Amino acid sequence: MAKDELVLLDFCWSPFSVRVKVALAEKGLSYEVKEEDLMGGKSDLLLQSNPIYEKVPVLLHNGKPIVESTNIVYYIDETWDSPQLLPTSSYGRSRARFWADFIDKKVFDAGCIIWKSKGEELEVAKKEFIDILKKLEGAMGDHDYFGGDKFGFVDIVLIGLSSWFFAYEKYGGFEIEIECPKIGAWIKKCKEKESVAKALPNPQKVYEFVGMLRKMHGIE
Numbered sequence: 001m002a003k004d005e006l007v008l009l010d011f012c013w014s015p016f017s018v019r020v021k022v023a024l025a026e027k028g029l030s031y032e033v034k035e036e037d038l039m040g041g042k043s044d045l046l047l048q049s050n051p052i053y054e055k056v057p058v059l060l061h062n063g064k065p066i067v068e069s070t071n072i073v074y075y076i077d078e079t080w081d082s083p084q085l086l087p088t089s090s091y092g093r094s095r096a097r098f099w100a101d102f103i104d105k106k107v108f109d110a111g112c113i114i115w116k117s118k119g120e121e122l123e124v125a126k127k128e129f130i131d132i133l134k135k136l137e138g139a140m141g142d143h144d145y146f147g148g149d150k151f152g153f154v155d156i157v158l159i160g161l162s163s164w165f166f167a168y169e170k171y172g173g174f175e176i177e178i179e180c181p182k183i184g185a186w187i188k189k190c191k192e193k194e195s196v197a198k199a200l201p202n203p204q205k206v207y208e209f210v211g212m213l214r215k216m217h218g219i220e
Ligand SMILES: N[C@@H](CCC(=O)N[C@@H](CS)C(=O)NCC(=O)O)C(=O)O
Pocket: 011, 013, 014, 015, 016, 038, 054, 055, 056, 057, 067, 068, 069, 070
């Protein structure tokens, strides 16, 4: 059988691309990265592969595009079976999908409000972000990971977004380890995994990138 050809259309600061990189690494798959210039001009390949949203990440599997990071992680898990990222029981899978959807709807947007705001608005945004993380702590319960004893699907969906948490802390003036110690410990544990450590961009560099976005938005 011919070897799978995997190409990732990427943007190096994208927290969504991190999810795909971690999932591919967990499955032991190698892939080619094509960096997109989102600030300058998107490639024709990106525009043709994701004509609806025109966003990265896109995974091309033997030339066929798969879009939207959570959907890509599902695809990877369904296509390459070991190690399994989603739980085996239908109840477990349903819970994992619920929390992945919650993360998708809440975490990144709440974080963006933190770096985009000041004064009273910032205080409200911080509280909202911490409330979201506290709900996620409740979902993890006493387990090491959202996947229970094993790193899995929901862990991948959240750990990608965590690459921007340092910037939220700096611009928001709070510390996740103090406000949400379980999430703080979970991030540290995830970073011990090679798949995660290699995929996460440098937090200081992300912070600098967000600083540039703030200037572009006229916040600084
Ligand atoms: N819901 C999408 C979000 C992807 C996303 O927002 N990608 C950003 C980079 S981090 C992007 O491509 N932005 C380009 C644009 O908005 O035009 C996913 O999960 O893949």
